[in-house]
Amino acid sequence: AQKVTQAQTEISVVEKEDVTLDCVYETRDTTYYLFWYKQPPSGELVFLIRRNSFDEQNEISGRYSWNFQKSTSSFNFTITASQVVDSAVYFCALNLEETSGSRLTFGEGTQLTVNP
Amino acid sequence: DTEVTQTPKHLVMGMTNKKSLKCEQHMGHRAMYWYKQKAKKPPELMFVYSYEKLSINESVPSRFSPECPNSSLLNLHLHALQPEDSALYLCASSQVGEISAGGPPVQFFGPGTRLTVL
Numbered sequence: 001a002q003k004v005t006q007a008q009t010e011i012s013v014v015e016k017e018d019v020t021l022d023c024v025y026e027t028r029d030t031t032y033y034l035f036w037y038k039q040p041p042s043g044e045l046v047f048l049i050r051r052n053s054f055d056e057q058n059e060i061s062g063r064y065s066w067n068f069q070k071s072t073s074s075f076n077f078t079i080t081a082s083q084v085v086d087s088a089v090y091f092c093a094l095n096l097e098e099t100s101g102s103r104l105t106f107g108e109g110t111q112l113t114v115n116p
Numbered sequence: 117d118t119e120v121t122q123t124p125k126h127l128v129m130g131m132t133n134k135k136s137l138k139c140e141q142h143m144g145h146r147a148m149y150w151y152k153q154k155a156k157k158p159p160e161l162m163f164v165y166s167y168e169k170l171s172i173n174e175s176v177p178s179r180f181s182p183e184c185p186n187s188s189l190l191n192l193h194l195h196a197l198q199p200e201d202s203a204l205y206l207c208a209s210s211q212v213g214e215i216s217a218g219g220p221p222v223q224f225f226g227p228g229t230r231l232t233v234l
Contacts, residue, residue: 033220043204045159045225091158095220102147102210102220103172106158 002027004094004107012113013082021077021110023092029053034075035093035104036066045091051075082114119143120226122207128232131197137229139190139207148190149223150182151206159206165190166212197233204228 003026013019025034036048049059051068059066063080079086089111093104120141129135139148147166151159164172165184179201181193190207206228210221 035222037225043206043228043230045206045208045223047222047224050220050222102223103161103164104223109156109158111156 006107008110010111023075033095037091040088122226137192141209145209146212149208153204
């Protein structure tokens, strides 16, 4: 069975601070895929990144960066110089290879509040 | 067009009412999904349609009845709901197919319908 744990239920920071959202996953599969989604108050889940288990290269996209470490089964997400518009719930999710198409196991989510 | 639209945005219904939620996408995706999301919880998968055929039903009660009339539309028919069914109902769409080297298809979500059952 697979599981995704986001231990941080809520995080509150002041604008321009850096913040890291933790994601730890469990799976016995050697091939798997990890996702991050953002859910702003409007409700829509916005896709941020997809990473497969063979690619441990860290990724940077503007103020966002992701650190994937198979040794610790973690796929953490860092926002640099946070902004009020980053306030949202962030979900980490896992998708296994044997599943046809896309079937996501979500973590419980982390509510990020960025205060001005 | 990379948008998934859902109507209505909000719906209030009594336990004896019949209503429908609608979802539409024009990205050429052939997989469409319904999720239920309670407050402060992650989305829970309800149904998956692949090429307009129901491929996954996550043991959802029969008071929820999905329908996929064509590749762009997905409906969720509601009848005799309970107050505990009040939630945000999210629709998503994606490509179909076995996982490729790049990974499973990315799901694109709509803004949801916030349902309240009185």
